[in-house]
Amino acid sequence: xxxxxxxxxxxxxxxxxxxxxxxxxxxxxxxxxxxxxxxxxxxxxxxxxxxxxxxxxxxxxxxxxxxxxxxxxxxxxxxxxxxxxxxxxxxxxxxxxxxxxxxxxxxxxxxxxxxxxxxxxxxxxxxxxxxxxxxxxxxxxxxxxxxxxxxxxxxxxxxxxxxxxxxxxxxxxxxxxxxxxxxxxxxxxxxxxxxxxxxxxxxxxxxxxxxxxxxxxxxxxxxxxxxxxxxxxxxxxxxxxxxxxxxxxxxxxxxxxxxxxxxxxxxxxxxxxxxxxxxxxxxxxxxxxxxxxxxxxxxxxxxxxxxxxxxxxxxxxxxxxxxxxxxxxxxxxxxxxxxxxxxxxxxxxxxxxxxxxxxxxxxxxxxxxxxxxxxxxxxxxxxxxxxxxxxxxxxxxxxxxxxxxxxxxxxxxxxxxxxxxxxxxxxxxxxxxxxxxxxxxxxxxxxxxxxxxxxxxxxxxxxxxxxxxxxxxxxxxxxxxxxxxxxxxxxxxxxxxxxxxxxxxxxxxxxxxxxxxxxxxxxxxxxxxxxxxxxxxxxxxxxxxxxxxxxxxxxxxxxxxxxxxxxxxxxxxxxxxxxxxxxxxxxxxxxxxxxxxxxxxxxxxxxxxxxxxxxxxxxxxxxxxxxxxxxxxxxxxxxxxxxxxxxxxxxxxxxxxxxxxxxxxxxxxxxxxxxxxxxxxxxxxxxxxxxxxxxxxxxxxxxxxxxxxxxxxxxxxxxxxxxxxxxxxxxxxxxxxxxxxxxxxxxxxxxxxxxxxx
Numbered sequence: 001x002x003x004x005x006x007x008x009x010x011x012x013x014x015x016x017x018x019x020x021x022x023x024x025x026x027x028x029x030x031x032x033x034x035x036x037x038x039x040x041x042x043x044x045x046x047x048x049x050x051x052x053x054x055x056x057x058x059x060x061x062x063x064x065x066x067x068x069x070x071x072x073x074x075x076x077x078x079x080x081x082x083x084x085x086x087x088x089x090x091x092x093x094x095x096x097x098x099x100x101x102x103x104x105x106x107x108x109x110x111x112x113x114x115x116x117x118x119x120x121x122x123x124x125x126x127x128x129x130x131x132x133x134x135x136x137x138x139x140x141x142x143x144x145x146x147x148x149x150x151x152x153x154x155x156x157x158x159x160x161x162x163x164x165x166x167x168x169x170x171x172x173x174x175x176x177x178x179x180x181x182x183x184x185x186x187x188x189x190x191x192x193x194x195x196x197x198x199x200x201x202x203x204x205x206x207x208x209x210x211x212x213x214x215x216x217x218x219x220x221x222x223x224x225x226x227x228x229x230x231x232x233x234x235x236x237x238x239x240x241x242x243x244x245x246x247x248x249x250x251x252x253x254x255x256x257x258x259x260x261x262x263x264x265x266x267x268x269x270x271x272x273x274x275x276x277x278x279x280x281x282x283x284x285x286x287x288x289x290x291x292x293x294x295x296x297x298x299x300x301x302x303x304x305x306x307x308x309x310x311x312x313x314x315x316x317x318x319x320x321x322x323x324x325x326x327x328x329x330x331x332x333x334x335x336x337x338x339x340x341x342x343x344x345x346x347x348x349x350x351x352x353x354x355x356x357x358x359x360x361x362x363x364x365x366x367x368x369x370x371x372x373x374x375x376x377x378x379x380x381x382x383x384x385x386x387x388x389x390x391x392x393x394x395x396x397x398x399x400x401x402x403x404x405x406x407x408x409x410x411x412x413x414x415x416x417x418x419x420x421x422x423x424x425x426x427x428x429x430x431x432x433x434x435x436x437x438x439x440x441x442x443x444x445x446x447x448x449x450x451x452x453x454x455x456x457x458x459x460x461x462x463x464x465x466x467x468x469x470x471x472x473x474x475x476x477x478x479x480x481x482x483x484x485x486x487x488x489x490x491x492x493x494x495x496x497x498x499x500x501x502x503x504x505x506x507x508x509x510x511x512x513x514x515x516x517x518x519x520x521x522x523x524x525x526x527x528x529x530x531x532x533x534x535x536x537x538x539x540x541x542x543x544x545x546x547x548x549x550x551x552x553x554x555x556x557x558x559x560x561x562x563x564x565x566x567x568x569x570x571x572x573x574x575x576x577x578x579x580x581x582x583x584x585x586x587x588x589x590x591x592x593x594x595x596x597x598x599x600x601x602x603x604x605x606x607x608x609x610x611x612x613x614x615x616x617x618x619x620x621x622x623x624x625x626x627x628x629x630x631x632x633x634x635x636x637x638x639x640x641x642x643x644x645x646x647x648x649x650x651x652x653x654x655x656x657x658x659x660x661x662x663x664x665x666x667x668x669x670x671x672x673x674x675x676x677x678x679x680x681x682x683x684x685x686x687x688x689x690x691x692x693x694x695x696x697x698x699x700x701x702x703x704x705x706x707x708x709x710x711x712x713x714x715x716x717x718x719x720x721x722x723x724x725x726x727x728x729x730x731x732x733x734x735x736x737x738x739x740x741x742x743x744x745x746x747x748x749x750x751x752x753x754x755x756x757x758x
Contacts, residue, residue: 048158059507059519086630096245099125102154104610104636132203133221145525164197177751181207195227213246247326250741309380367404388458466507501526540603544644593647610636629666662689704732
C-alpha cells in the first residue's frame with residue numbers, strides 16, 4: 001500500500017508540473033492526450049487443489065464458477081451451477097435432496113471453506129442452501145481422497161464464502177420470477193477497527209414454484225478477521241440456515257408395455273399416460289423436508305519471520321437438524337380381474353391396471369448431525385539444489401455423532417390418509433390425517449484421523465511435479481435402538497468398524513510455452529463401508545466367498561483409482577482451454593444380491609469403471625464478446641461381479657444410471673460500448689444425450705436441448721437484469737424417484753433482478 005501511495009504521489013506531481021508548463025500557452029494550442037487503458041490480471045490459485053499456482057498451471061482438472069458468472073446466469077443453487085460445469089450431472093430428488101454424478105459416480109465430497117459436509121457420505125444426498133453468501137465454487141474432478149479424506153471418488157465440490165476486506169463494500173439484490181418466486185439478499189463488509197475487518201450476508205427466498213412445492217430458504221453469514229500481531233491473524237465465522245422444501249415424488253411413468261382392451265400396445269416402458277399435467281404434484285400437503293443448520297469456525301494463522309513459512313489451525317463445529325416426511329411412492333391400481341381398461345403381461349398372465357388413479361405410500365425419517373473438525377497445517381517453500389519445493393503437511397481430526405429416527409409406514413401408519421387413492425386429473429391432495437410414530441433410532445459415532453503431506457516441485461523452469469500422500473484411520477461405532485414416540489425402549493449391542501487407508505496422488509506437468517502445457521496424474525480413493533452384521537443375512541466378500549463376520553468389519557473399504565492426462569492452453573484473456581481425458585475404476589462395491597432360502601444376500605462383489613473426455617473453452621475474440629463453453633464425453637459401465645454361488649451379474653456391461661454419454665453447455669455474452677454502454681446480452685444452451693434411469697437399462701430419459709438468455713443493464717452501482725430459461729418450453733426429465741417417478745424439469749421461466757453493489 002505504501003509503495004502504491006508513493007507511486008501515485010510521484011505521478012500526481014508530474015501531472016501538476018506538466019499542467020503548469022502548458023497553462024501559460026493554453027490560449028494558443030490545444031493538447032490532445034489519447035486515452036491510455038492500464039489493465040492487470042490476477043490469477044487466483046486453486047482453493048480446492050491446495051496448490052500455490054493458478055488453475056492454468058495445476059496438474060489437475062478443476063472447474064471454477066466465479067461470482068460474476070453466478071450473477072450473470074442468476075444461479076442460486078448448486079444444482080444450477082452444476083449444469084454449467086463439464087463432467088458433472090446434478091440430481092435433485094424428493095424435492096430437496098441434492099446429489100451430483102461427477103465423472104460417472106455419485107461418490108463425492110462437499111466442503112465449505114474447507115469444512116466437510118458428511119451428510120452426502122452418510123445418506124448419499126443432502127439439501128444445500130442458496131448461494132447468497134458464496135464468492136466462488138470450484139469442482140475438482142476425479143479421485144482425491146489424498147486431499148480431503150474418504151469418499152472422494154467422483155471429485156470434490158468446494159464452496160468459498162465471501163471474505164472480510166478492509167475496503168467498505170455494500171451489496172443488495174432483489175428478484176422476482178415465474179410461479180411467484182422471490183429472493184431478497186444483502187451483504188456488507190469493511191473495516192470496523194484497527195486490524196479488524198468484517199463481512200456479513202443474509203438472504204431469504206420462497207414462492208409457489210414450478211411444482212407447487214412452496215420452498216422457503218433463510219440463511220445468514222457473519223465473519224471477522226483479526227490482525228492479532230504482525231505475524232498472527234484470526235478468522236472467525238458463523239453461518240446458519242432454516243430451509244423448508246415441499247417434497248416431490250414426480251409422475252408415475254409406466255415400466256412395462258401397456259395394452260388396451262383390443263390388445264394394442266398403447267404405452268412403452270418410460271411413457272407417461274395421457275391426462276397428466278407437468279405441474280401437477282401428487283404429494284400430501286403435509287409433506288415436508290425441513291433442514292436447519294449452524295456452523296461456527298475459527299482459523300488461526302501464524303506467519304513465521306521467514307515469510308515463506310506459515311502454520312495454521314482450523315477448528316469448526318457443524319450441527320444439522322433434518323426432519324422429513326413424504327409420499328415417496330406412487331403406484332397405479334392393479335387387479336387380476338378385468339375391471340380396468342388396460343393391462344400388462346405378468347409372464348403369461350394379464351394384470352389389469354388403472355391409469356386414471358394412483359395410490360400414495362409415505363416414508364418418514366429424521367436425523368441430526370453433530371460434527372467437530374480440526375485441521376492443523378504447515379506450509380512452506382524451500383530449495384534443494386535447483387529444485388523449488390512448495391510443501392504442505394497437516395493433521396486432520398473429525399468427530400461425528402448422528403442419531404437417525406425411522407418409521408415403518410406399512411406396519412405403523414394409521415389414519416384415513418394411509419395408502420390414499422388419488423385421481424390423475426384434479427386430484428384431492430388432502431386425503432385425511434396420518435399418524436406415523438418413530439419405531440427405531442440408529443446411533444452412529446465416527447472418528448477420523450488423517451496425516452498428509454504434499455509437495456509441489458518445480459524441477460526445472462518447465463517441469464513440475466506434485467507428490468501427495470495421506471494416511472487415514474477410520475473408526476465407527478453403531479447401535480440400533482427401539483423407540484416409542486422417540487423415547488428409547490431397548491437397545492441392541494454396539495458394533496464397531498475400523499478401517500485404515502493409504503491414498504496418494506502423483507502428477508507431472510510440462511510447460512512447453514507460457515501458453516501451453518500438458519500434464520498426467522494418477523490418484524486413488526477409499527470409502528469406508530458401514531455394513532454391520534445382522535441376523536438373517538449372508539455376506540459375500542470381494543473374492544466371491546462367504547464372509548463369517550467376526551463382530552467388527554464385515555466388508556473391506558471400497559477402493560478405486562484414476563488415471564488422467566490433460567492440457568491447459570492460455571493465450572492471455574483471448575483464448576483459454578482445458579482438456580482432460582480420464583479412466584476411473586471403482587471396486588469393492590457392495591451389491592444387493594436378492595434372497596435365497598429366506599436369507600438376504602449382500603455382497604462386496606461389484607465393480608464399475610468410467611472413461612471420458614472433458615473440454616472447457618473460454619474465448620474473447622474481441623473486448624466486448626466472450627464465450628464460455630464445455631463438452632463432456634463419458635462412458636460409465638458396470639463390470640463383472642466376483643463369481644459366487646448366490647447370484648449372476650446379468651447387468652455386467654450395462655451403463656450406469658443417470659450418466660449420459662454426451663453433455664454440453666455454452667454461453668455467449670456481448671457487452672455494448674459507446675452509446676449503449678452498460679448493456680449486456682447473453683445467450684446459452686444446455687444439452688444432454690439420453691441417460692438410463694436404472695442400471696437394468698430398461699428405462700431412459702430422452703435427450704434434451706434447452707436454450708437460455710439474459711439481458712442486463714449496469715449504471716453506476718446499479719444493475720437491472722432479466723434471465724429467461726428453457727425459452728422454447730422443452731418438456732424433459734433428469735431425475736426419478738423409485739425409478740418410475742419421473743420429476744419434470746422446469747418449463748419456460750423468467751426472472752427479473754435488481755441489484756446494488758458498492
